[in-house]
Amino acid sequence: MSDIADRVKKIVIEHLGVDAEKVTDNASFIDDLGADSLDTVELVMAFEEEFGVEIPDDAAETILTVGDAVSFLEKNAG
Amino acid sequence: MRRVVVTGLGMVSPLGGNVDTTWKNILDGKSGASRVETFETSDLACQIAAQIPRGAAEDGGYNPDDWLDAKEQRKVDDFIVYAIAAADQAIADSGWKPTAYEDQIRSGVLIGSGIGGLQGIETAAHVLAEKGPRRISPFFIPGRLINLAGGYVSIRHGLKGPNHAVVTACSTGAHAIGDASRLIAFGDADVMVAGGTESPICRLSLAGFAACRALSTGFNDQPERASRPYDKDRDGFVMGEGAGVVVLEEYEHAKARGAKIYAEVVGYGLSGDAYHITAPSSDGDGAYRCMDAALKRAGITAADVDYVNAHGTSTPLGDEIELGAITRLAGDAASKLTMSSTKSSTGHLLGAAGAIEAIFSVLAIRDSVAPPTINLDNPSVDTAIDLVPHKAKSMNIDVALSNSFGFGGTNASLVFRKVAG
Numbered sequence: 001m002s003d004i005a006d007r008v009k010k011i012v013i014e015h016l017g018v019d020a021e022k023v024t025d026n027a028s029f030i031d032d033l034g035a036d037s038l039d040t041v042e043l044v045m046a047f048e049e050e051f052g053v054e055i056p057d058d059a060a061e062t063i064l065t066v067g068d069a070v071s072f073l074e075k076n077a078g
Numbered sequence: 079m080r081r082v083v084v085t086g087l088g089m090v091s092p093l094g095g096n097v098d099t100t101w102k103n104i105l106d107g108k109s110g111a112s113r114v115e116t117f118e119t120s121d122l123a124c125q126i127a128a129q130i131p132r133g134a135a136e137d138g139g140y141n142p143d144d145w146l147d148a149k150e151q152r153k154v155d156d157f158i159v160y161a162i163a164a165a166d167q168a169i170a171d172s173g174w175k176p177t178a179y180e181d182q183i184r185s186g187v188l189i190g191s192g193i194g195g196l197q198g199i200e201t202a203a204h205v206l207a208e209k210g211p212r213r214i215s216p217f218f219i220p221g222r223l224i225n226l227a228g229g230y231v232s233i234r235h236g237l238k239g240p241n242h243a244v245v246t247a248c249s250t251g252a253h254a255i256g257d258a259s260r261l262i263a264f265g266d267a268d269v270m271v272a273g274g275t276e277s278p279i280c281r282l283s284l285a286g287f288a289a290c291r292a293l294s295t296g297f298n299d300q301p302e303r304a305s306r307p308y309d310k311d312r313d314g315f316v317m318g319e320g321a322g323v324v325v326l327e328e329y330e331h332a333k334a335r336g337a338k339i340y341a342e343v344v345g346y347g348l349s350g351d352a353y354h355i356t357a358p359s360s361d362g363d364g365a366y367r368c369m370d371a372a373l374k375r376a377g378i379t380a381a382d383v384d385y386v387n388a389h390g391t392s393t394p395l396g397d398e399i400e401l402g403a404i405t406r407l408a409g410d411a412a413s414k415l416t417m418s419s420t421k422s423s424t425g426h427l428l429g430a431a432g433a434i435e436a437i438f439s440v441l442a443i444r445d446s447v448a449p450p451t452i453n454l455d456n457p458s459v460d461t462a463i464d465l466v467p468h469k470a471k472s473m474n475i476d477v478a479l480s481n482s483f484g485f486g487g488t489n490a491s492l493v494f495r496k497v498a499g
Contacts, residue, residue: 015149016149017147017148017149038216038217038220041216042215042216042217045212045213045215045216048212049213054212
């Protein structure tokens, strides 16, 4: 597992207050992890803060699962 | 109009995390004031406040984790968590937990706050200045809005009736209970969860209220002596935090389900000073008309009032103006009147004050005791009214009047009466 994936999962666990084993690559923030639309906005902000990137709104709208976040950040972070 | 009774009580205060602990500490003459240690105060004129004792519920303390997940707490200001805690207690106490749709739509919420989420606004302003607008949380607005206290309570308990909030500074809690009782009396709801909440203790509000010359500044080294209504050495109020929430219910509705009835809300009066943004009108006319209206609504006179829970904030101006208004109202009955300020113990909870004091008034009726005005060593004026200095006083109380007056010249009085049987 990449360092980026670890950091993403840590943020998701912290912000959504969910168990680590639920935070799989395929887990949907809204359908599987109990987030609402405001939670997902805050998650994206937390990713921006952690990885020092700006995630434009149109890109944010495509980040629906943990795996989506990891692959976006692997391409755009650092 | 339909009769309205109180069937549930809930509270988080500087004297405890629940009603019973707070009430016992008040009757024991304790003070909830202490030095503020949670942020820098060395450059503030007022360095004290009446803070909620954090601790285990079984010790009478308050632990926010008992009421809201840590994850949810991050999204809201403390005033919302306090309201949730007080409302959960009041609803549990009342035993009214509507699950059927037709019961839910007849049950509403009316919880106000004087200021709302000042702590979060202070913090977010720093984020905006230092990190920019993209770092402002989506929960910033919903976690600060005053009516979101009631919003959260309605969601937790399925209250689908009237959903309303009051913002009238230090009269908020009394207006919330008064307006909610009207909604029941007029038939808009059968049950209302009503009260006030406030979490004002932060640098911004201590600075702001000190600038208004409203806070005590001469007792930073003796915080428990700072709130001293009617005493000649008083020099301003002590800011307090917490929430008070009651369950109000239509009388027949409460009787039909065998609910415990604390007291009846028989009177509610409102008035405006139309005088000054922070100072009460010097002739006390607004306070007088407000009390008079509440008594008229109750169909009684001042001679029928046994106990008054005063607004009595410990400011040099306000205490004597209120005392003058009550003296005028009571006339010859003044010598039979008992009045105290529980703010001497709790400090001034601003938008929650009227709600916790309504609860103290109800408990005074239930327990036949007038709570004391602590720190009243030397009254600044002579009065025939018994101000209950230092020690609680056992006495029969059938009728209690509770006063609240706020910045902007907004006044509210509530009258509660014992229910036979």
